[in-house]
Amino acid sequence: MSDTEHRGSGLNETQWQQLKTLTASLNPAQTTWVSGFFAGLDYAARADLLPENGTAVTSPISDPANVPSTRTLTVLYGTETGNSAALATTLTKQAEACGLRVTMHDMAAYKYRQLKNEQDLVVIASTYGEGDPPQSAAGFFEFIEGHKAPKLPDLRFAVLALGDSTYEYYCEAGKRLDRRLEELGAHRLKPRVDCDVDYDEPAAAWIADILTSLDSRRTQTGAAITPVHPAPSAQTDTPVFDKRNPFAATIIENIVLTGRGSSKETRHVELSLEDSGLTYEPGDALGFMPGNDPASIEAVLAALDLTPSALVKIKGEPTPLGEALRSYLEITTLTPRFLDHWAGISDADALVRLTQPDHADERASFIRSHHIIDVIRHFPVNKIDAETFVTGLRPLQPRLYSIASSLAVSPDEAHLTVATVRYDLHGELRQGVASGHLATRAELDGQLLVYIQKNPHFRLPADDVPIIMIGAGTGIAPYRAFMQEREARGSSGQSWLFFGERNFRTDFLYQTEWQSLIKDEILTRMDVAFSRDRNTDGGGKVYVQHRLKERSRDLFAWLEEGAHLYVCGDAARLAPDVHLALAAIVAEEGGLGAAAAEDYLQRLQRDRRYQRDVY
Amino acid sequence: MTMTLSSSDRSRDLSQPLERLGPDESLKASSDQLRGSIAQGLLDRLTGAVSPDDTKLMKFHGIYQQDDRDLRDERRRQKLEPAYQFMARVRLPGGVCTPAQWLKMDELARAYGQETLRLTTRQTFQFHWLLKHDLKATIQGLHEVLLDTISACGDDARGVMCSVNPHLSALHAEVYALSKQASDYAIPRMRAYHEIWYGQERVASSEPEEPFYGSTYMPRKFKIGFAIPPVNDIDVYAQDLGFIAIADETGLQGFNVAIGGGLGRTDQAPATYPRLADVIGFVKPDDVLAVCNAVMAVQRDYGDRKERSHARFKYTIDDRGLDWIKAEIERRLGFELDAARAYDFVSNGDAIGWRTGDDGRHHLTLFIENGRIANLPGRALMDGFRDIAKIHDGTFRLTPNQNLTIAQISDEKRPEIERLLEKHGLCGLNRQSALRLNSMACVALPTCSLAMAESERYLPSLLTRIEMLLDRHHLTSEPITIRMSGCPNGCSRPYIAEIGLSGRAPGKYNLYLGGGFHGQRLNRMYLENVGEEAILAALDTTLGHYARERLEAEPFGDFVIRAGYVKEVKTGKDFNN
Numbered sequence A: 001m002s003d004t005e006h007r008g009s010g011l012n013e014t015q016w017q018q019l020k021t022l023t024a025s026l027n028p029a030q031t032t033w034v035s036g037f038f039a040g041l042d043y044a045a046r047a048d049l050l051p052e053n054g055t056a057v058t059s060p061i062s063d064p065a066n067v068p069s070t071r072t073l074t075v076l077y078g079t080e081t082g083n084s085a086a087l088a089t090t091l092t093k094q095a096e097a098c099g100l101r102v103t104m105h106d107m108a109a110y111k112y113r114q115l116k117n118e119q120d121l122v123v124i125a126s127t128y129g130e131g132d133p134p135q136s137a138a139g140f141f142e143f144i145e146g147h148k149a150p151k152l153p154d155l156r157f158a159v160l161a162l163g164d165s166t167y168e169y170y171c172e173a174g175k176r177l178d179r180r181l182e183e184l185g186a187h188r189l190k191p192r193v194d195c196d197v198d199y200d201e202p203a204a205a206w207i208a209d210i211l212t213s214l215d216s217r218r219t220q221t222g223a224a225i226t227p228v229h230p231a232p233s234a235q236t237d238t239p240v241f242d243k244r245n246p247f248a249a250t251i252i253e254n255i256v257l258t259g260r261g262s263s264k265e266t267r268h269v270e271l272s273l274e275d276s277g278l279t280y281e282p283g284d285a286l287g288f289m290p291g292n293d294p295a296s297i298e299a300v301l302a303a304l305d306l307t308p309s310a311l312v313k314i315k316g317e318p319t320p321l322g323e324a325l326r327s328y329l330e331i332t333t334l335t336p337r338f339l340d341h342w343a344g345i346s347d348a349d350a351l352v353r354l355t356q357p358d359h360a361d362e363r364a365s366f367i368r369s370h371h372i373i374d375v376i377r378h379f380p381v382n383k384i385d386a387e388t389f390v391t392g393l394r395p396l397q398p399r400l401y402s403i404a405s406s407l408a409v410s411p412d413e414a415h416l417t418v419a420t421v422r423y424d425l426h427g428e429l430r431q432g433v434a435s436g437h438l439a440t441r442a443e444l445d446g447q448l449l450v451y452i453q454k455n456p457h458f459r460l461p462a463d464d465v466p467i468i469m470i471g472a473g474t475g476i477a478p479y480r481a482f483m484q485e486r487e488a489r490g491s492s493g494q495s496w497l498f499f500g501e502r503n504f505r506t507d508f509l510y511q512t513e514w515q516s517l518i519k520d521e522i523l524t525r526m527d528v529a530f531s532r533d534r535n536t537d538g539g540g541k542v543y544v545q546h547r548l549k550e551r552s553r554d555l556f557a558w559l560e561e562g563a564h565l566y567v568c569g570d571a572a573r574l575a576p577d578v579h580l581a582l583a584a585i586v587a588e589e590g591g592l593g594a595a596a597a598e599d600y601l602q603r604l605q606r607d608r609r610y611q612r613d614v615y
Numbered sequence B: 001m002t003m004t005l006s007s008s009d010r011s012r013d014l015s016q017p018l019e020r021l022g023p024d025e026s027l028k029a030s031s032d033q034l035r036g037s038i039a040q041g042l043l044d045r046l047t048g049a050v051s052p053d054d055t056k057l058m059k060f061h062g063i064y065q066q067d068d069r070d071l072r073d074e075r076r077r078q079k080l081e082p083a084y085q086f087m088a089r090v091r092l093p094g095g096v097c098t099p100a101q102w103l104k105m106d107e108l109a110r111a112y113g114q115e116t117l118r119l120t121t122r123q124t125f126q127f128h129w130l131l132k133h134d135l136k137a138t139i140q141g142l143h144e145v146l147l148d149t150i151s152a153c154g155d156d157a158r159g160v161m162c163s164v165n166p167h168l169s170a171l172h173a174e175v176y177a178l179s180k181q182a183s184d185y186a187i188p189r190m191r192a193y194h195e196i197w198y199g200q201e202r203v204a205s206s207e208p209e210e211p212f213y214g215s216t217y218m219p220r221k222f223k224i225g226f227a228i229p230p231v232n233d234i235d236v237y238a239q240d241l242g243f244i245a246i247a248d249e250t251g252l253q254g255f256n257v258a259i260g261g262g263l264g265r266t267d268q269a270p271a272t273y274p275r276l277a278d279v280i281g282f283v284k285p286d287d288v289l290a291v292c293n294a295v296m297a298v299q300r301d302y303g304d305r306k307e308r309s310h311a312r313f314k315y316t317i318d319d320r321g322l323d324w325i326k327a328e329i330e331r332r333l334g335f336e337l338d339a340a341r342a343y344d345f346v347s348n349g350d351a352i353g354w355r356t357g358d359d360g361r362h363h364l365t366l367f368i369e370n371g372r373i374a375n376l377p378g379r380a381l382m383d384g385f386r387d388i389a390k391i392h393d394g395t396f397r398l399t400p401n402q403n404l405t406i407a408q409i410s411d412e413k414r415p416e417i418e419r420l421l422e423k424h425g426l427c428g429l430n431r432q433s434a435l436r437l438n439s440m441a442c443v444a445l446p447t448c449s450l451a452m453a454e455s456e457r458y459l460p461s462l463l464t465r466i467e468m469l470l471d472r473h474h475l476t477s478e479p480i481t482i483r484m485s486g487c488p489n490g491c492s493r494p495y496i497a498e499i500g501l502s503g504r505a506p507g508k509y510n511l512y513l514g515g516g517f518h519g520q521r522l523n524r525m526y527l528e529n530v531g532e533e534a535i536l537a538a539l540d541t542t543l544g545h546y547a548r549e550r551l552e553a554e555p556f557g558d559f560v561i562r563a564g565y566v567k568e569v570k571t572g573k574d575f576n577n
């Protein structure tokens, strides 16, 4: 970006300084993004100026002068936790409102052969694992990235990538699609936008941008744009609680499940959903909006010499800094955005160096090993004002927890199984925001802000279908819900649970419950692996995948009989290790080659018989 | 239940079909000679426990299922099963242990037993805190040094006791050898132990596995011990079958035979009572094993198998009459016992400190408070004895009072051992009040499933308070026996202490006074179900009185009877009156 020397018209000095600081910290890609962002804001702002009832809006249907576009628009999304789906829906509704001929598909259900017939394609996809697409979109990615993918010379496309900048492969799945569509000859309508976890505004801007370019009438007339987030439906009296409008659930139980002497702390939390109207199915997750630890807030304020009463803008509203740090902003885990921000403000060589593209690895490891507080302490900035500091922070995000109960057994309740994240960094004990909140700031009868996060990709099959549940640590949570549900329904299908943790004596989560389920023959089988117990067979550490292999014959027989397979828990190690073990089992027992075994598992996945909920 | 059976009444014994007997009899009979489903239970990874039936069978293997009672309630709320763990009791006749064996105990305790060992009131080691999946490794480790846990518990002949310091004379050596023979003789022959713990193959055989025990073993535990006067350290009168060595200048002549000792009782159940053994005659050393066989066979065949609380030999004797029992023993022996010979006991405590034997070797008996070997702050008992075992060329002796004798120390090694004791803070072990040196507490909480009150964890601090009283009454160096048990079972033999305490509820005990100083007389309850203040007040009064008015060499236990605090207990049945 070229250096702008003069203050832009209409900006005051502070704003001008902030803009300059920001500009200095941006790399070229970010600059592009920021320009798009402002464009979108501008567009949305102008749209907002229009009268509520939209007299100026020329409805495409009612106004015969408007010739509907002959091109069709397809909105395709790949999602795990529903963010992409929600944005796709918004986009679709707005497109419809503009009179566009639009259809929306989940990549999971999209007919790949249709692709070559598409005209305008808008893709929204999130990233998981090591730059992977959401699990349900894996098939689509394989198709489009494989050699069977058609050439797409007539296609116009745009990609919105969802991700989390604290991950190494940021928005990688979106990037892959963007790259690939171009390779296949398609024309990019608009540059890809990568969205961090606070995607609301950039996504809204992008949607506006896309619609503008698709619907030429709107640019001419400045037609209304409906808000990205529709207001709660007017028909219902009780408010519908969701991510944006979470319910204050009362804590009715909060105990430590791990026994004395355990190397970890895992809690069982029960929440009352009474009068919320919230319901869920086994497999769903609960979103929880935490607050930051007062001690972390103190530390930040002290390091910056700021007072909690200083006002900052949160969602456009002036908010006391103390409150903003407590309830609205992420103040612990370091993000690339903050690093860049602080490098710009502090001008510290060490930080500036990290922002350069050729120091990516160093930068990643720095981010992993430092919190925001470490950065502001080690690279102090004199007399920083609250607003400037806050610009570098991203909004506090809700955390998801698999629901560990079934409404059939505990009506109006949601139970969670939460591992308290605690670790030492630079000689200081650090604690996860949400899990720490639950461990230290969630007394009985207190309240937590929650919503239900649907998880349609993790569902029980019909009652008579056998299930194999594989989980480690808190990955056991949804299986407690599954078994409660099956017990309540009197399901006839067999069930087999594999569970792994560190130590038998202290970490066998819900041990007595599993024991009685086994005794009552509701749970058919259970195998456990405790990695830190002495291996009495003399080998190395034992994990669930080892138990799977020990049971290889029975396991394969279950699969052949139509069992559904579930994997829940750690995404980095458990899921891939279990997958490898399963592939080996299928190969061995089914007498298949490696490729055929992999096919077998993929078929299971496609048939939704192999579902994962990993994090 | 107060009943006297006629000698011909066989309605409650082995002659009856199993359905007529208590459930444990069927369990034993259908256990496939103690195999049960133990082997399968060990493989069940979902629980740290074994099945309830198997817990009973495992006792015959010397292994008790327990749980950490401190955590029981907490874990229930945490949706965790009780913190199941196992106690394993080693079979160690006469308490004799080689340094190599000690080192193995130490190693196993460090690996699987929470770095602690417990010396018991019957001269052996107990491991606590063993997890199910470590049991095999522990038992196999013991096997490496030729030790096992067979029948250290269960309805069978328990560990055989023998007075300590056998190397002070050839007599002791001879008696110890016999106690070992008796142990080997009386032990069950079960193959289950070898199969389950050592992984040996089951061998088909047409011979009965247990020629003596059959499939239902004994009605209840059976305890054998050998005492060598003048020391009654083993409390010979508490044994089901006791042998009292009789010797003259020419050596061992034989043994007086005492039968029917046993201490277990139940509160509020007057039909249960502690009983001291009766001396019924004299036998030659060569007849010892035959006597073991005959006495055990009588109890095997006539013992009550309907009701376990009435199944000890002491009740068989009182039900049928001592004369009848004696006659039955003699009938089975094929000869009559000689008349008992004269003997003299002076105490049931240990000779604490250094002794030099007639072979010129040295013996150091160390006071181990309640038999607990662990690395305590300032007192590294585990480390210290490990270091000593590494250089020691004699043996170790576990005493019947939960203490430890480092036996047969050579002149050369003595300074080195003294240095090691110093190094690990063990020099002061014996520098205690005479009361503490004569104290014992059973294990009780947190491991013992039967405990009603603290014992091992509590007695030391109670003693500290009693010591203040002793100090006031100038009795600090007066040997007085005091024993505490966490429940009425009496594992620390509290009913033959001058001061006895048995737990009733947390913080509450029965206080007994008047036991015989050398184990010859039961004590009697003086206060029932009281707390520390009442106990201290009672002791303050009686000890103060004792200090003022005792006769020359009069033990405290004798004094409280003479002074009228309690009435002398003459027989077991009289204990509850």
Ligand code: SRM
Pocket: B064, B066, B087, B089, B119, B120, B121, B122, B123, B124, B126, B152, B158, B159, B221, B223, B235, B238, B261, B262, B263, B264, B265, B312, B371, B402, B441, B442, B443, B444, B447, B448, B449, B450, B489, B490, B491, B492, B493
């Ligand atoms: C370790 C030891 C106490 C100690 O602090 O040293 C002990 C500990 C236990 N005894 Fe004992 N007894 C111990 C010597 C005794 C003695 C003393 C003796 O034999 O000289 C007695 C009294 C004599 C007698 O047998 O009458 C004794 C009478 C009992 C009884 C009552 C028996 C009865 O006839 O009523 C029980 C309960 C039972 O058997 O039902 C018992 C049961 C137990 C158990 C196994 C509890 C149980 O059944 O679940 C205790 C294990 C606690 C633990 O956590 O370790 N223990 N027990 C002693 C081990 C001796 C050994 O090495 O074999």
Ligand SMILES: Cc1cc2nc3c(=O)[nH]c(=O)nc-3n(C[C@H](O)[C@H](O)[C@H](O)COP(=O)(O)OP(=O)(O)OC[C@H]3O[C@@H](n4cnc5c(N)ncnc54)[C@H](O)[C@@H]3O)c2cc1C
Pocket: A081, A285, A290, A332, A333, A368, A369, A399, A400, A401, A402, A403, A417, A418, A419, A420, A421, A422, A423, A424, A425, A431, A432, A433, A434, A435, A436, A474, A475, A477, A613, A614, A615
């Ligand atoms: C669908 C889904 C279901 C989930 N279900 C569950 C569940 O059932 N139970 C459950 O407990 N969790 C579950 N999670 C995870 C949960 O959402 C949170 O991510 C987790 O509780 C941590 O959140 P936090 O706010 O406590 O930690 P944060 O404040 O978010 O901190 C976590 C961050 O701390 C850092 N960190 C962690 N350990 C170290 C270390 N040793 N050294 C340096 N840095 C470290 C890492 O950067 C990590 O990302 C689920 C997640 C998803 C997506």
Ligand SMILES: Cc1cc2nc3c(=O)[nH]c(=O)nc-3n(C[C@H](O)[C@H](O)[C@H](O)COP(=O)(O)O)c2cc1C
Pocket: A078, A079, A080, A081, A082, A083, A084, A085, A125, A126, A127, A128, A129, A130, A131, A132, A134, A162, A163, A164, A165, A167, A168, A169, A170, A171, A172, A197, A571, A614, A615
């Ligand atoms: C377990 C897990 C792993 C993730 N891994 C990545 C990643 O590697 N790269 C990335 O950019 N974002 C990653 N994210 C962030 C998600 O892409 C982000 O939360 C996105 O908003 C989710 O959108 P969705 O609800 O449509 O799936 C991860 C999120 C979770 C929960």
Ligand code: SF4
Pocket: B442, B443, B444, B445, B448, B449, B450, B451, B452, B455, B485, B486, B487, B488, B489, B490, B491, B492
């Ligand atoms: S006396 Fe009772 S409490 Fe003490 S060890 Fe024996 S059985 Fe347990």
